[in-house]
Amino acid sequence: MRGLSVVVPAPWRAATPFPSVTGFPMSLIAQYVFNGLMLGMIYAMVAVGFTLFFGVLDVIKFSHGDTLMVGAFAGLAASVGLTMLHIDAPWLQLLAVVVCAVCVTGLLGAVIARFLILPLRKAPPLNTLLATLMLGTVLRECVRLFYPDGSNPKPFPPLLPTAALDLGGFALRADNVILLGTGIAIITGVHLLITRTRFGMAIRAVAQDGETATLMGINFEAVVLLTFALGSAMAALAGVMNGLYYNEINFNVGLLLGVIGFAAAILGGLGNIYGAIIGGFLFAALQVVGSALLPALVPDIPSAYKDVFAFAAVILLMAWKPTGLIAEKSSERV
Template sequence: MSVIGQYVFNGLMLGLIYAMVAVGFTLFFGVLNVIQFAHGDTLMVGAFAGLAAATGVMMLDVGSPWLRLIAMVLAAVIVTGLLGAAIARFLILPLHRAPPLNTLLATLMLGTVMREAVRLFYPDGSNSKPFPALLPNASIDLGGLSLRADNLLLLASGLATIGGVHFLITRTRLGMAIRAVAQDGETARLMGINFEAIVLLTFGLGSAMAALAGVMNGLYYNEINFNVGLLLGVIGFSAAILGGLGNIYGAILGGFLFAGLQVIGSATLPALIPNIPSAYKDVFAFAAVIIFMAWKPTGLIAEKSSERV
């Protein structure tokens, strides 16, 4: 039971990270019907910005891990929030009327530029960087299941972040404006909503969530590298498709389902096929998503749509 419990907990942690990335894809697609393929690399930039902030605070002889953690989170969120808004302002909006493939290709190339820029210009950026362990690592025993306090804090923080974004979207005036733009941008303009400002805020919000996911991933694995956003971006997009692109609930559900597939793969593949490494869990999860997409192309929760006359 302790082994099963550990698998479940690992699945919850991974599912939270994937869900936070998938929600960003869903927000971008909701307001402009575009796929921002540089989203994963934006996450990577945020993680490196947080690492640089934590290192800078340490060089100032600030020994408190909580102050370093606060500096890390603030730097990651601010840098990626501004980066996401800048991408929307100078790349996405100018291409809004262009064919969707133009936006897809432009953001794909932008992701490569950001990834290679970090690799070239961040000190020793080609190699994996140790991520500081800033959370308490005491263990909590629950009936044979040993859980680390830092992982529990990360889990609670991720749930709080998703809950806060859900509250923002569904219970505030800003969220109402975002939903109005997602429903019908032209009508939202006529109703007095600043279309461009809402788009910039939405891209900033989705990118900031990705930054938090990147920081959580670094704190969970205790390292990051310039390629971390590539895999997380693909997984986040797959999770959004799995749940139903354009639906926040579907993105969250898809994130946890993809993590569940990975956990099932890592637990069953070595038992079914001797000598196969557990790293093939990603192959198992992606294969399952491909089969599911062929069976249900709209995802688990299809986006509600209506034809305007």
């Protein structure tokens, strides 16, 4: 199972068109950098969702990673359904995958906010944390039990062009470039939505002072529901991107992605979108560095220990800067 492992190219040869840097050929370094960018984009999209939820209601929604998993499986179900109808056009299947994943998780996020988060708004924060943590387990087990053969990894259809450009040992694949560009466009679009639209202004008003925003005519509940729908839809897109990148999904894929996304949000400064994005890319960079350096320094240690290296580094960074890399401003939470 490929899971969330960093894709490592085949061992390099002594003769390579690229020069080497400290023993690593440039082709391999380029592969690591691109892998880091792809992972960082996925982590950043998950972390932005945590930031949006915390921004409007001061809550940590620990079922966010499992919402991502539900979106990926909803997209896979749409693809399977079209295949059964003998509709095999990749662009139609991709459109159906994205639309189904976004709609299902957007609705799921709004339902969670309406019937779980808002009723617990005045309860102690630990109540909300525990409720969403248990909800994540429910979602995960429901997919495992009720999705056909849900306990086993499911192949995700390759719906993007796979042509590759050989750059002297570094294969730049078209599907990876499309995924990276799409992720950049999504994050940019969310940023513009938050900073340049009336809805974004309403989100920032609710994040700053919900009661005052309500007195000024802003529909507090509607803003909360739409914000949770937006964050959940971003998680769905991250899940689809993860499936297209690794060509595989499984019922517990959201567990690790949720923890990493939350760690990235905390590392960047919970409540700050820019910090969440930086945290996502920084965590991916730590994973890539770990997967590259650990086997080189200690041959007996496999690159699978990259997660241990990344989380240990995050712990040290949090101890050094507890407020995150970009401290939250009380007057501008989102």
